[in-house]
Amino acid sequence: MPLDRDGLLRAAADFLGRRPNATQDEIATAVGVSRATLHRHFSGKPALMQALDELAIDEMWKALKTARLDEDSATDALRRLITAFQRVSPYLALLYSQSQEIDIDQSMHGWAAIDAEITVLFTRGQRAGEFRPDLTATWLTEALYSLVAGAGWSIQVGRVAGRDFERIITELLLHGVSTS
Template identity: 50%
Template sequence: MAVNREQVLRSAAALLTRQPTATMDEVAKAAGIGRATLHRHFAGREVLIEALEELGIQELEAAIDGARLDEGAADEALRRLVERIEPAAGLIAFLVTENQLFEGDVHEGWARTDARFAALFRRGQEQGEFRIDLSPAWLTEALYGLIGAAAWSVQDGRVAAKDFSYMVVELLLGGARRSVRS
């Protein structure tokens, strides 16, 4: 009887990832509930987006935790990270774009994840694994960008879904990893 909040959020995330401009009515339909019920659980579109942001950050932080970024080689840690991010890539891409669109204050959680990403890149630089001429801040932004590009490409069928993790990690690592150069 009682609506499963988690389930509603999941279906909303899935829909909005594909169709960011979807109506509250469409979100409700996608969740298999009425628009009124949707409003009873999420007072408005803004609240719904905030809840999705909460969910996305939660999953992102879970991925970071699970990847144990401070253990082992930095490139291996990055590999573990992207693999764990993949399931939430679509949602992350949606939220990043959403944050780009509206100038309202950003959720504090993003600062936390940004810092943890940057810390990984900094560690890699200090240990001599990553090149130092690309700042951790840029590498962090680039990671978000590549995740979004890959998520959209897979969604539109331009590239195979199974290659997601490989493509992102290999492209980013190749650029971030210090290599023999002339």
Template identity: 30%
Template structure:
């Protein structure tokens, strides 16, 4: 008997591979009947919103950890940098599982999720601001730009792994290095 979380997990995996998968396909992937799936989630949209919420929960959790460590780090550039690096690596770990939620149009059209996304982006921007002041990040770039670039590199890594251009285990290093130092020769 599939737990609600099992259902969400399997649905997430399937929808990551094929965002247009029907409820019937989701049910089959989970290993339950369509009727039972509808007993868990009233509608397809309800399922998608739940997946979006799940992704934001994880993001928030990562931010919680990073903020806590940032507090301990104070204004120490080295430690702040380490906090940021750990945060980005955590994102890379999560990106494969949550990529779907970040691009699906049903989810992106949900007002509550969009609003919460903005709140989290702001919290992230605060971390970035601290890092800028400590001299860890460039000061000539807009605060919010850092988050977008990070997201873009997660997209890049996910696709590169999918195609087979890079090994999964290299993704974190490549993202982090390209994010901080760029791909141009020093």
């Protein structure tokens, strides 16, 4: 069955998640299309990466909506958000490793509103005494992204089981690495 643009994009993302430095020819072969077909949809790897960035932004908005950040405690909302982020974690892992391939100004604009939503959640949790006040909500947002991307990468390469995604991120984010 031929892939539509969205299917082609998702297949390319899956392959690039395992082989981030792949060429257009390698990507086309891996997803089962000709280089010409891939080029018709994405004029080059920068265009493909830009499309992946846009896909990740769309998926992040879906995750934010699913997580219902303004309901219940900030901790409960964060847990729902982490669960919802599992679907987008491979894209974040890929974008972290390939950020030089995208238009940073355009990308940052797309992510700004998402960042703001998550930062509001951390600020709410800090004000309620659920989260540490000595770390900025902006830093906690960045740390969350890094943990999601890292877990996504670890799952892709088989270092971590996918079923552990939420637990490992939540435990590390909420409790750190200290045993005391």
